Amino acid sequence: MIDEKGILFVLSGPSGVGKGTVRKSLFDRATDLKYSISMTTRSIREGEKEGTDYFYKTKQEFEDLIKKNRLLEYAEYVGNYYGTPRDYVEETLDHGKDVFLEIEVQGALQVKENFPQGVFIFLFPPSLEELKNRIINRGTESEELVKNRLIAAKTEIEMMDAYDYVVVNDEIETAVQKIQSIVQSEHCKRERVAKQYKKALEADFS
Amino acid sequence: MIDEKGILFVLSGPSGVGKGTVRKSLFDRATDLKYSISMTTRSIREGEKEGTDYFYKTKQEFEDLIKKNRLLEYAEYVGNYYGTPRDYVEETLDHGKDVFLEIEVQGALQVKENFPQGVFIFLFPPSLEELKNRIINRGTESEELVKNRLIAAKTEIEMMDAYDYVVVNDEIETAVQKIQSIVQSEHCKRERVAKQYKKALEADFS
Structure with a gap:
């Protein structure tokens, strides 16, 4: 309905x-x-999959997204960025999930x-x-x-x-x-x- | 706790x-x-119990409660009043129910x-x-x-x-x-x- x-x-x-x-x-x-998938600049590990475990980005890409306010939150941890990408969240919500x-x-x-x-x-x-x-x-x-x-x-x-x-x-x-x-x-x-x-x-x- | x-x-x-x-x-x-028990001016019927089915009041008593704003709502129906007594509700809530x-x-x-x-x-x-x-x-x-x-x-x-x-x-x-x-x-x-x-x-x- x-x-x-x-x-x-x-x-x-x-x-x-x-x-x-x-x-x-x-x-x-x-x-x-739907569990929110994080974005990270750390390297992909064996057995992990892009878009399942993380979205993997370069440091440059990640910092661009920070500047464009495309992360709902982020933090640096042991030299790598971790964050929640706004686009993934919004697209999932738009699909009614x-x-x-x-x-x-x-x-x-x-x-x-x-x-x-x-x-x-x-x-x-x-x-x-x-x-x-x-x-x-x-x-x-x-x-x-x-x-x-x-x-x-x-x-x-x-x-x-x-x-x-x-x-x-x-x-x-x-x-x-x-x-x-x-x-x-x-x-x-x-x-x-x-x-x-x-x-x-x-x-x-x- | x-x-x-x-x-x-x-x-x-x-x-x-x-x-x-x-x-x-x-x-x-x-x-x-706890189901809210209503108050009424209609006569008690066989098998009914005061404080279980209704709180039974005279017309005078009911109108007094209306004046004192002791009813959360009330209405008249076929010559009788029916309403929700504030005291019963508040006492029950105060008991954590x-x-x-x-x-x-x-x-x-x-x-x-x-x-x-x-x-x-x-x-x-x-x-x-x-x-x-x-x-x-x-x-x-x-x-x-x-x-x-x-x-x-x-x-x-x-x-x-x-x-x-x-x-x-x-x-x-x-x-x-x-x-x-x-x-x-x-x-x-x-x-x-x-x-x-x-x-x-x-x-x-x-």
């Missing part, structure tokens, strides 16, 4: 909160979401700046104790490093006010299910659909 | 769209929603006036043809009556702009599931929960 555009969903939250695990679990289920992006808090805020019509979901730790445990369990990090990451997490949690939704990651299944509900309910938002619905019905009335 | 207040959900839509069927199907499932109200469009607009913090869901017919069929199938209504009700439905659909969500009632199961998603995602809205979440975590930090 309705020719609807897709929605960009951005999942973010402090480091150690479990964004990657939740995202993997979400994509393990049947989902219509939702795009799902999982990203650090700083990146999410860049996306929000460049694409405010996105839906921003903040993954929240069940408790500070739990966040600490997850950071520690990640690897052999020193006490000093853990402390620093917790302070960073506190700052990131302050950024929560820029988000539309907050989902507590106390249980992965519950968190994933809440994200699915957010996706479904966003498609029912009156300001998104009312105009088209009315139009479809008015065609019937006439 | 969080001591959260309940949310008032209002399901409405044009007559003939299937509000009652969707509501029944929603409550047939396991749900934490969501309240669910299924009501005609005019009533929903009254509720919105008196309780704008509610979440308003508009049930939308899949097509005009389908709405017509449903109105006809309801009983032995004359062609003139069906025509009038369709004109009324068109006016009611114009009211859609006052609502937060629009759910197409093409399939009952899908519509119910969308309403459940809306209920769940509304509880994840940042403006509802961020303050409490931050507070809980700050207690951990200190």
Whole structure:
């Protein structure tokens, strides 16, 4: 009945909160979401495919895209650029497909700046104790490093006010299910659909 | 972790769209929603219970409540008043329970006036043809009556702009599931929960 555009969903939250695990679990289920493919200047590795794992660009090409504001966000990491190409996102949305992006808090805020019509979901730790445990369990990090990451997490949690939704990651299944509900309910938002619905019905009335 | 207040959900839509069927199907499932109990001046009938089927009041009592603005909406029907008592709704929400109200469009607009913090869901017919069929199938209504009700439905659909969500009632199961998603995602809205979440975590930090 309705020719609807897709929605960009951005999942973010402090480091150690479990964004990657939740995202993997979400994509393990049947989902219509398209995962946002990043762009990078690092070399393609064996087994990787252009347009599947990454879009591979030269440094020059990447910097051109930055200048032309064709990246929703980007960062430099160990000498290489990584970013989210606006064109891929917009084309996917135009085809009526939702795009799902999982990203650090700083990146999410860049996306929000460049694409405010996105839906921003903040993954929240069940408790500070739990966040600490997850950071520690990640690897052999020193006490000093853990402390620093917790302070960073506190700052990131302050950024929560820029988000539309907050989902507590106390249980992965519950968190994933809440994200699915957010996706479904966003498609029912009156300001998104009312105009088209009315139009479809008015065609019937006439 | 969080001591959260309940949310008032209002399901409405044009007559003939299937509000009652969707509501029944929603409550047939396991749900934490509390159905809003109406107040009436009509006599209690055999088998009915005060506070379960209705809150029964005298005409004088009801009119007092109208004057004191203790009804979220009310209407007169065949010589009796029917309405939604504000106190019952607010007490239930204060206990952390969501309240669910299924009501005609005019009533929903009254509720919105008196309780704008509610979440308003508009049930939308899949097509005009389908709405017509449903109105006809309801009983032995004359062609003139069906025509009038369709004109009324068109006016009611114009009211859609006052609502937060629009759910197409093409399939009952899908519509119910969308309403459940809306209920769940509304509880994840940042403006509802961020303050409490931050507070809980700050207690951990200190």
